[in-house]
Amino acid sequence: MSNYSIQQVSEQFKALGNPHRLALFQRLATCCVPGTVCNASDANSFSVGALGEGLNIAPSTLSHHLKELHRAGLIMMRRRGKSVECWIEPAVLEAMSSFFTAPNSLEN
Amino acid sequence: MSNYSIQQVSEQFKALGNPHRLALFQRLATCCVPGTVCNASDANSFSVGALGEGLNIAPSTLSHHLKELHRAGLIMMRRRGKSVECWIEPAVLEAMSSFFTAPNSLEN
DNA sequence: TCTATAGTTCGAAACATGTCGAACTATAGT
DNA sequence: ACTATAGTTCGACATGTTTCGAACTATAGA
Numbered sequence A, B: 001m002s003n004y005s006i007q008q009v010s011e012q013f014k015a016l017g018n019p020h021r022l023a024l025f026q027r028l029a030t031c032c033v034p035g036t037v038c039n040a041s042d043a044n045s046f047s048v049g050a051l052g053e054g055l056n057i058a059p060s061t062l063s064h065h066l067k068e069l070h071r072a073g074l075i076m077m078r079r080r081g082k083s084v085e086c087w088i089e090p091a092v093l094e095a096m097s098s099f100f101t102a103p104n105s106l107e108n
Numbered sequence C: 001t002c003t004a005t006a007g008t009t010c011g012a013a014a015c016a017t018g019t020c021g022a023a024c025t026a027t028a029g030t
Numbered sequence D: 001a002c003t004a005t006a007g008t009t010c011g012a013c014a015t016g017t018t019t020c021g022a023a024c025t026a027t028a029g030a
Helices: A006-016 A019-029 A048-052 A059-071 A090-101 B006-016 B019-029 B048-052 B059-071 B090-101
Strands: A076-080 A083-087 B076-080 B083-087
Touching: A006 A019, A006 A059, A006 B006, A006 B019, A019 A048, A019 A059, A019 B006, A048 A059, A048 A083, A059 A076, A090 B090, B006 B019, B006 B059, B019 B048, B019 B059, B048 B059, B048 B083, B059 B076
Parallel strands: none
Antiparallel strands: A076 A083, B076 B083
């Protein structure tokens, strides 16, 4: 049973509804190579810069998108020295996935 | 393994990233009352009008939102007499859910 | 303290979205 | 044919979003 509202969940989907942000999120969500057993507990983190690699967007745009993902509650961010590391809490992936497998549990 | 691109999937999330559309989708996805065993094969359908009930939006707005959900490939629509019935294919729920449980399977 | 690296904030421009009412199409029943 | 019901399309308007460059803050190392 989720304690999120329709409003909150729609904000999360909106955050994923942009190709750049979805690519960033997927990069964080993909914690192991295909065919490998994925251990959810050691979620690996990326620095902001590393996340943006290959996306061809300005640093300011990258920063903006990560802020959106963070505000939606989809990713975590913490400063570590010169860089800021980002990661996804496994519970977030479970909650998002369960919207489709158990949509009853959402209220309002 | 999904055969959708980042572009396509982000369109699907974008479609769900609006409170009204998410409410419509959830109403269709909720095929059984909480605590009941849900049989995915007999997905129940709603007419356009029934779906919009309680949402306080103009018929034209409702129509627009359902078209968006349909264009994103999230819902099916078919005319049945005077009304148009909408439903979700169970495979869509599985595909969406698997983005969060197996994000590796998405390319481009 | 100076410099280089890593991100963020701000303001502006172009573009997309959500919403409505009015006018339209489609079907069923009389 | 006429009427009522069910949705859709169109045009308009207000509001949001995406993106950038320029200027800023934060940290580490020399």
